Amino acid sequence: MNRLLILIVGIGVWILSSLPVSADVSLQQLIDETPMNGELILENKQYDGNIEITKPITIIGKKATTIRGDGKGNVVLVKASNVTLKNLIIENGSLNRSSDEEYSGIRTMGEHNQFINLVIHDVYHGLYINSSKHTLVKNVKVTGQGTGKLGSQGNGIQLVRTSNNLIEDCTISKTRDGIYVEYADKNEIRNNYVSETRYGLHYMYSNDNTFYKNRFNKNTGGAAIMHSQNIVLKENQFSFNQGSRSFGLIIQTSTSNTVLDNEFYLNQRGIYLEQSTQNKIEGNKFFHNDIGVELWTTSTSQVFTKNHFEQNIANVLTIGAESYNQWNQNGMGNYWGTELSVLDLDQNQIGDSPVEYRSSLYKLVEDNELAYLFLKSPAIKIYEKINEALSTQKVMVVDEFPLIEKEKESPPWMLLFIPAIAIAGWIFTKKRRSRLS
Amino acid sequence: MNYIWKEWLEQSRGKGLWLGLAMVMLTSIFLLMEARSYPDELGFDAFLLSLYDMNIYLVPIFALFISSFSIFQEKELKTSMILLTKKESNRSLMLKKTIAIQTVVIGVFVGWYFVLAIAMKWFLQFQLTSFIYFLLTVVVLLLIFNQLGLFLGNITNTKMQLIGATIFTWFLFVFLIDLAFIQYVPSVSYENVKLFSWLYFLDPLHTLRFFLETSLGLFSLNNMSRLMEKMIWMAPWKFLLIDLAFWMILFFELSILFRSKGEKS
Numbered sequence: 001m002n003r004l005l006i007l008i009v010g011i012g013v014w015i016l017s018s019l020p021v022s023a024d025v026s027l028q029q030l031i032d033e034t035p036m037n038g039e040l041i042l043e044n045k046q047y048d049g050n051i052e053i054t055k056p057i058t059i060i061g062k063k064a065t066t067i068r069g070d071g072k073g074n075v076v077l078v079k080a081s082n083v084t085l086k087n088l089i090i091e092n093g094s095l096n097r098s099s100d101e102e103y104s105g106i107r108t109m110g111e112h113n114q115f116i117n118l119v120i121h122d123v124y125h126g127l128y129i130n131s132s133k134h135t136l137v138k139n140v141k142v143t144g145q146g147t148g149k150l151g152s153q154g155n156g157i158q159l160v161r162t163s164n165n166l167i168e169d170c171t172i173s174k175t176r177d178g179i180y181v182e183y184a185d186k187n188e189i190r191n192n193y194v195s196e197t198r199y200g201l202h203y204m205y206s207n208d209n210t211f212y213k214n215r216f217n218k219n220t221g222g223a224a225i226m227h228s229q230n231i232v233l234k235e236n237q238f239s240f241n242q243g244s245r246s247f248g249l250i251i252q253t254s255t256s257n258t259v260l261d262n263e264f265y266l267n268q269r270g271i272y273l274e275q276s277t278q279n280k281i282e283g284n285k286f287f288h289n290d291i292g293v294e295l296w297t298t299s300t301s302q303v304f305t306k307n308h309f310e311q312n313i314a315n316v317l318t319i320g321a322e323s324y325n326q327w328n329q330n331g332m333g334n335y336w337g338t339e340l341s342v343l344d345l346d347q348n349q350i351g352d353s354p355v356e357y358r359s360s361l362y363k364l365v366e367d368n369e370l371a372y373l374f375l376k377s378p379a380i381k382i383y384e385k386i387n388e389a390l391s392t393q394k395v396m397v398v399d400e401f402p403l404i405e406k407e408k409e410s411p412p413w414m415l416l417f418i419p420a421i422a423i424a425g426w427i428f429t430k431k432r433r434s435r436l437s
Numbered sequence: 438m439n440y441i442w443k444e445w446l447e448q449s450r451g452k453g454l455w456l457g458l459a460m461v462m463l464t465s466i467f468l469l470m471e472a473r474s475y476p477d478e479l480g481f482d483a484f485l486l487s488l489y490d491m492n493i494y495l496v497p498i499f500a501l502f503i504s505s506f507s508i509f510q511e512k513e514l515k516t517s518m519i520l521l522t523k524k525e526s527n528r529s530l531m532l533k534k535t536i537a538i539q540t541v542v543i544g545v546f547v548g549w550y551f552v553l554a555i556a557m558k559w560f561l562q563f564q565l566t567s568f569i570y571f572l573l574t575v576v577v578l579l580l581i582f583n584q585l586g587l588f589l590g591n592i593t594n595t596k597m598q599l600i601g602a603t604i605f606t607w608f609l610f611v612f613l614i615d616l617a618f619i620q621y622v623p624s625v626s627y628e629n630v631k632l633f634s635w636l637y638f639l640d641p642l643h644t645l646r647f648f649l650e651t652s653l654g655l656f657s658l659n660n661m662s663r664l665m666e667k668m669i670w671m672a673p674w675k676f677l678l679i680d681l682a683f684w685m686i687l688f689f690e691l692s693i694l695f696r697s698k699g700e701k702s
Contacts, residue, residue, distance in 0.1 A: 237476065242655045243656050243661070244661040265475065370665075374618060379615030
């Protein structure tokens with residue numbers, strides 16, 4: 001009997017000893033115990049969420065400090081102002097779309113909050129800035145569920161009814177939209193890298209914002225500006241945005257935006273303008289796109305100046321009935337590459353006569369979206385030539401003051417390749433012949 | 438194995454293979470130099486796409502000429518006749534010749550692209566998986582057009598016929614088919630898009646580009662319109678496999694069916 005008792009007690013002790021220790025203080029408790037404006041330094045381990053922050057506080061983690069949510073809500077909910085979160089990994093938020101709200105890795109509603117050096121994944125929205133002001137988001141990495149689940153997941157960073165925020169040096173990939181901005185004015189978004197999303201940047205009903213030096217790569221669409229005005233997009237790079245009717249930048253139902261010194265590389269369409277007026281497109285480089293600029297008839301009074309068009313299949317297509325757009329300003333037109341050669345006898349870098357850019361591809365694109373599948377075909381050049389001969393091309397652009405670039409000198413060593421290969425071939429043939437004879 | 442060795446000796450002693458390869462090498466090097474002017478993270482993918490664009494022009498005509506002249510020479514020099522009277526059936530001769538030509542031509546090309554990979558690694562942000570996808574497009578392109586070349590070499594009786602047929606086939610695939618498609622595009626609707634899709638993806642040049650762009654993650658298959666979703670109703674690699682099987686089997690069988698005896702005097 002005694003032996004049986006000892007065995008039972010032994011098993012009991014063993015079972016209880018293998019259960020998780022509940023003596024650890026929870027993260028919420030640690031936060032609650034930290035005084036107002038105090039600093040909480042976390043250890044290099046995983047803490048359980050979800051947590052709620054209701055007072056000004058600074059939470060700093062180490063290299064692998066993780067806050068793991070229970071998968072049922074926001075992992076971190078910040079209701080207070082002057083909160084700083086730094087060096088943390090945040091994961092496992094709710095992906096449930098049938099709930100009252102769309103949950104996030106971090107949802108912030110206060111002012112002057114800072115989110116620095118964070119990694120956020122396995123959440124619906126990454127960081128949700130809601131009705132707050134003066135938020136700093138710096139070096140935050142958000143990764144979504146992947147391109148196969150674009151429709152069923154949230155955005156990397158979402159700003160709704162907020163203003164005067166700064167978002168910089170962030171990396172966002174595989175989310176629905178990279179940065180989504182709605183009813184949010186006077187924000188600055190700079191130096192971020194967004195890839196493999198639906199729209200790298202999606203902008204609705206928001207005005208007076210600045211986007212500077214961001215890179216949008218391999219998205220369905222680089223950036224979408226809709227129902228917004230007075231936005232400045234400067235020195236951003238929109239590249240490899242290819243797909244079914246993809247674009248580097250779409251400006252739709254928006255006015256008075258400035259697109260300045262950006263690069264549009266290898267997109268299906270560099271800029272797509274629809275139902276928009278008085279936007280200024282200046283100093284941008286359109287390189288190797290299927291279509292450099294696609295202008296629908298509902299877009300009027302845009303100004304295009306000092307843009308470089310190079311090696312696009314179609315530099316500009318205007319679709320639909322004619323609309324008025326200005327292709328020069330203050331005597332400065334655009335650079336049209338070698339396709340539209342023009343004389344410059346007075347050497348002032350401005351062509352002596354106007355140029356006309358003509359194309360017949362507008363008709364194809366207008367008729368059926370499947371036309372985009374053929375834009376890279378070698379046959380397109382023949383198609384254009386046939387239409388040129390038949391005079392069925394339409395004038396897309398008249399530039400009164402085309403700009404002329406100074407010729408770049410190619411490195412002379414490149415020219416050595418041809419004779420080098422020819423000589424190598426000759427030596428090879430000669431040796432082989434002598435060997436055979 | 439004997440056939441492969443014989444083919445290699447014949448091809449390596451001739452000028453055709455090396456001239457064709459030299460063209461590809463030169464253009465590849467120029468494209469590589471151009472790709473260096475792209476932003477760093479774009480350079481490699483952009484280079485692979487440019488190489489594919491170039492391959493569309495060069496590889497089909499190169500493969501057509503090499504393989505068609507190879508089989509034509511067998512007829513011209515009566516070696517095929519000797520082989521057929523001795524031990525080979527028409528089908529087994531064709532099969533062995535096909536394997537030999539495919540092996541030699543693909544071997545030479547793949548060899549060159551591995552050499553080029555060293556330069557890619559040096560100058561660009563090289564990614565092995567992207568490179569393998571690209572290499573796969575080159576191999577499939579060669580497989581299909583070598584097979585077409587073998588067919589042309591088999592059915593023609595004179596060299597002039599052969600040259601004419603080869604150039605026409607190249608022009609047909611690279612330009613004419615797409616011109617016909619472009620004329621037909623405006624009449625494609627949601628109802629008949631499936632038929633259009635079959636026709637579109639049966640063209641290996643379309644399917645290969647689509648496969649490459651989607652594999653490199655450059656062409657997104659998300660957020661497509663209903664029309665496009667119905668157009669792209671199968672994974673690109675499946676279209677590619679169908680293409681490969683269709684063109685190779687079709688032209689292998691046609692080669693045997695329409696085999697001519699040799700150059701008419």
